[in-house]
Amino acid sequence: xxxxxxxxxxxxxxxxxxxxxxxxxxxxxxxxxxxxxxxxxxxxxxxxxxxxxxxxxxxxxxxxxxxxxxxxxxxxxxxxxxxxxxxxxxxxxxxxxxxxxxxxxxxxxxxxxxxxxxxxxxxxxxxxxxxxxxxxxxxxxxxxxxxxxxxxxxxxxxxxxxxxxxxxxxxxxxxxxxxxxxxxxxxxxxxxxxxxxxxxxxxxxxxxxxxxxxxxxxxxxxxxxxxxxxxxxxxxxxxxxxxxxxxxxxxxxxxxxxxxxxxxxxxxxxxxxxxxxxxxxxxxxxxxxxxxxxxxxxxxxxxxxxxxxxxxxxxxxxxxxxxxxxxxxxxxxxxxxxxx
Ligand code: NAX
Numbered sequence: 001x002x003x004x005x006x007x008x009x010x011x012x013x014x015x016x017x018x019x020x021x022x023x024x025x026x027x028x029x030x031x032x033x034x035x036x037x038x039x040x041x042x043x044x045x046x047x048x049x050x051x052x053x054x055x056x057x058x059x060x061x062x063x064x065x066x067x068x069x070x071x072x073x074x075x076x077x078x079x080x081x082x083x084x085x086x087x088x089x090x091x092x093x094x095x096x097x098x099x100x101x102x103x104x105x106x107x108x109x110x111x112x113x114x115x116x117x118x119x120x121x122x123x124x125x126x127x128x129x130x131x132x133x134x135x136x137x138x139x140x141x142x143x144x145x146x147x148x149x150x151x152x153x154x155x156x157x158x159x160x161x162x163x164x165x166x167x168x169x170x171x172x173x174x175x176x177x178x179x180x181x182x183x184x185x186x187x188x189x190x191x192x193x194x195x196x197x198x199x200x201x202x203x204x205x206x207x208x209x210x211x212x213x214x215x216x217x218x219x220x221x222x223x224x225x226x227x228x229x230x231x232x233x234x235x236x237x238x239x240x241x242x243x244x245x246x247x248x249x250x251x252x253x254x255x256x257x258x259x260x261x262x263x264x265x266x267x268x269x270x271x272x273x274x275x276x277x278x279x280x281x282x283x284x285x286x287x288x289x290x291x292x293x294x295x296x297x298x299x300x301x302x303x304x305x306x307x308x309x310x311x312x313x314x315x316x317x318x319x320x321x322x323x324x325x326x327x328x329x330x331x332x333x334x335x336x337x338x339x340x
Contacts, residue, residue: 012043012074014089018120019096020048020078021057023249024137027256028093029061033070037264038091040072048078049085050096086123089132091267093259094120094148097138110140110330111337117144118338121151128152133266133302134160137259141195142278142292143330147338149280149292158303161266162278164191164199164294166251166258171201171236175208178232179221185209186218190296191276192316193287193323194330199294200319201236203228205310229315270299274307285312285320291327 015032019025029046031037038044046065050058058078065076079085086092098112117136124132132155136145145162149155171189176182186208192200206218222228235242243251265275274296283289284306297304312320 010042012045013038013091014045014047014077014087016047016049016085016089016092016094018049018085018092018094019138021050021054021061022096023252024095024255024259026061027253028095028259029065030068031256031260032093032263033065033068033073035072037260038267043072043074045075045077046073047085047087047089048076049082050080052080055080082119082123083127086120086127089128091263092124092128092132092134093137093263094134094144095137095259097144107333110143110333111340113138113140113144114147114334114337117148118151121148124148125152125154128155130155131302132159133263135163135259135263135266136161136278137163137255139195140330142294142327143334145278145292146280146290146331147334150335151338157280160280160292161262161304162195162292162294163255163259163262164195164276164278165262166255167191167195167199167201167236167239167294168276169254169258169261170239171203171232172206174232174235175203175206175218175222178227179208179218180211181208188274188296189218189276190274191294192285192320193294194327195278195294196323196326197237198323198326199237200316200323201233202316202319203232204313204316205296266299266304267302269301270297272298274298277304279304279306282306284308285310286317287320288324288328291324291331293324293327 017025062078100109141162145160149157149160168191172186176186188206190202203218208218208221276294277297278292278294281287281289281291281293287293296307
């Protein structure tokens with residue numbers, strides 16, 4: 001009889017999900033706990049953080065985790081205590097954030113949220129493992145990730161990222177539907193910049209295997225520049241609002257799937273595939289340095305590397321600049337809010 005010693009021997013890792021009583025977490029907890037992100041042989045100790053008014057909901061979520069009977073989940077630490085939540089974690093999905101209330105200005109939302117991420121940055125600095133991988137989902141995701149990293153100086157900046165994978169998945173899916181092929185036939189759609197309406201979904205370097213089996217540039221396969229330069233871009237940019245209009249609630253299942261795709265690829269590698277991640281900009285492609293800018297990256301050995309050498313035409317240049325300008329503005333407002 002063959003005994004699976006690898007599974008028995010692996011040390012559990014502690015994985016934090018914040019906003020654990022919310023709707024994205026409701027899907028994400030299952031995806032992480034089923035082994036899709038860190039591997040089916042990697043036991044985990046789930047840390048779940050939410051705010052005190054959500055304690056009862058969190059208890060219900062814990063009951064369901066137990067009832068799922070998940071082999072890799074060794075323990076669940078459900079808490080409203082920030083220090084306990086961040087203690088010894090190896091990975092963090094920072095999903096919890098304050099939602100936009102009616103009549104609230106964008107600036108007020110930004111300042112409320114960056115204060116949450118300042119506190120969580122400090123908690124990471126004090127309590128998490130120094131090689132922790134942090135994915136920020138809560139909006140404004142890029143700027144929240146920047147603030148988190150600023151207040152966690154003992155953790156390398158490369159260990160922080162913001163989620164633009166949902167935008168990438170949305171873009172690749174639009175192309176797959178348009179070309180009448182499975183999603184796996186489309187690759188290298190890029191999201192540049194901010195996870196906001198200024199993001200630039202770029203298909204200029206994307207490829208598709210057509211229904212006839214040929215490998216083509218997406219621009220050639222679609223053969224409709226008006227659709228690609230206008231309808232496609234605005235559909236991806238406005239997809240979140242379209243889901244809210246239809247569902248009465250914001251994207252949750254797809255956001256959870258994107259968060260698990262993002263962390264899985266970072267943790268397990270992309271094998272040369274490009275994925276989009278909001279990461280600390282080094283100024284590549286003439287983007288502003290020191291903002292969390294979404295770039296095409298590849299991942300290996302738990303590290304991301306920006307894909308270099310791509311040609312940027314005038315149309316793209318203007319879009320890369322405008323989303324970069326927005327990130328610089330957000331950075332200024334966020335730092336002011338944290339220092340106030
Ligand atoms: P929900 O309102 O369903 O859940 C948020 C949860 O966070 C709540 O349970 C709330 O109590 C908790 N929370 C609030 N403050 C907290 C704090 N300081 N510490 C811990 N928990 C806290 O929102 P949900 O739909 O799950 O969305 C969560 C966040 O994801 C929002 O900021 C949303 O804007 C953002 N999104 C980001 C996306 C991205 O692509 N980057 C896409 C999906 C989503 O819109």
